[in-house]
Amino acid sequence: MRLSKRSAGATMLAATFVLAASGCSTKAPESSGGGGAAAGGDVATDVGIEGETINLGVLTDLTGVFAALGNDITNANSLFWENNQVCDTYDVTLDVQDTGYVPQQGVSLYSGMQDNVLAMQQTIGSPINTALAPEYESDQIVNFPSAWSKTLTEIPGTGVVGATYDVEIANGYDYLFREGLLQEGDTVGHIYFEGEYGANGVEGSRAVAEARGLELIEAQIKATDQDMSAQITQFNSAGVDLIALTVAPGQTASVATVAAAQGLDVPILGSNPVFAPGLLEGPAAEWLKTHLYVASPVSSFDAHPELLQQYQEAYPDAVPSLGVVVGFGMSELMKQVLDQACENGDLTREGVLNAFNELEEVDTGGLVVPIRGFEVGQSPSLESFILQPADVPGGATVLEEAFEGEFAADIAG
């Protein structure tokens, strides 16, 4: 009896581990390139280039809290480089490593790839980017993060892909004013995460509130707070005319559900990370489709059906989010940097960093907002798209193409 109980227990344990193991087997995307022409003999190179192949690093999250986003961005990076070359000569391979969104893991993985990569195609997460900042700076690494905090613009060589959160949400305000959805002197309730992301977002609200005499009610929450009832009840009794959000999709859903339940029929404005397509399957879907306005550095699939088709052919099982557009956008930016460096005849790390710093008025064909250039401490762009949730692939449609709002220049400095 005792034995059989034990063996049953052991079987169960083993089964759990097998299940766990199968969960771990996230397929790391591989990348391969077509044949290229002979490399120009007069291009200087140092680290991360072998023959006609450039090696770029990717520190992403394939198993942690941002796994879905990390997968989408990384798949898009790989797909882009399968079909593109640097100055028609060099193929690009990606060294994809999974940090699990743990900064320490990111630091260790970077030290493993440090001597083999020319630049970083992608580093996910403000904490990991911040942890690696000193090394990126001393190694002269050009890097594209998938976060839009202002502090990231302080790292030389790191190119935030669009406007920083303060500029972004201010552009959202500008849109709402123009559309008559918000008036001077109105009351706004802003819910934001503690930490860099939230702080940067609420700075945008404060600047606009000062410029336009808005009354701002701030509610700071933790990333683990899921129930927004108390905050919305507070906003409701204060009679807010707009709810602004610098949170994650979970809180957005809660805000919409509670606002609908309490009859708080006001627009909701969010920074780009507040939305995920999964929200359209929940009970808040209808409210979000009519009330949520998202200021975003990237366009939606609506405007780029060919991208969606290409992605779905390559990854038929994936449910694409706008992370795919971010991924293509950051790869396009990297291509322009590397093309410029190649044209300058210097594909060394220093040469790539110089090319990055030289870049001005970058156009990615409408994937990402136009980039004015990467200057340390400055928002790389003053523009944002305005998106709204809809039943389309990627979950959002473009309400307004990239534009620079009236507050953007002042906030960006």
Added chain:
Amino acid sequence: MTQFLSLLLNGISLGALYALIALGFVIIFKSSEVVSFTHGSLLLLGAYSIARLSDAIGFLPAVVVGILITALAAFVIERLIINRLRGAAVISLAIVTIGVDIIILTELIRRIGSDILNVPHPWGGESFRIGSVGLSQNRLIAFIVAALLIALFFVAFKYSNWGIAMRASAEDGETAALMGIRQGRVSALAWVVAGVLAAVAALFLVGSPTPGVSPTAYAVALRAFPAAILGGLDSTGGALVGGLLIGIAEAMAAGYQDQLLFLGRGFSAVVPFIVMIAVLMFRPSGLFGTKELTRV
């Protein structure tokens, strides 16, 4: 006044769910003297199972299977680990449960990723209104179910054989064993009941007005822990009162954030712990906990 009543209703409904989870802590502690930190992951496991199975087999069967899976997981933890460590120091057992919690949690977070899994509650995001005061139907149903379950538990605890056996074991383990009460069985059943309670709480905690199953749902269990402690870790009635107290305090602190600004932003997150510390300063065994008497 509307704001106050809304916050109060919200706090009570949230508190009822905290009470369910806290009750789980308490009965595990009473039966096996283990301070179990596995509740966060059990809660998430219940929510995850229900969300994943709902599409395939429908909502109600998914709820039943989800609760069974969670109860089974609690049972397996008890049999494979806790039961074998019987007699180990209370603190080692608590740390063992932290380890188990991290293992289960890591796997669940990996599976959920950054997705938000929706549980298709038939009552959806509708709300129930009395005058201008509103409460989501989900929370209203949660409150009723929690009240029924807690009442049922108290009856069982008082009159059923298991309840009597458990109270006897908690009172004096050795004598209870000599009287023929099988403590292993009592403890296993307590874990199963705690698993069921956690899964039921999870079912409602991932419904309106919260967004669905995301990894952060586990954090709720951490707030139920002070509820159990301030009520008295060995008092089932205390768990109920503690849960309600914490729920109301948290809702009020978040809703009146502006009036409490002098205490700093984000005060509501620390309220459960402040209430706990305040209570323990005056009543070290919690509101209803058994005072430890030592003859000298």
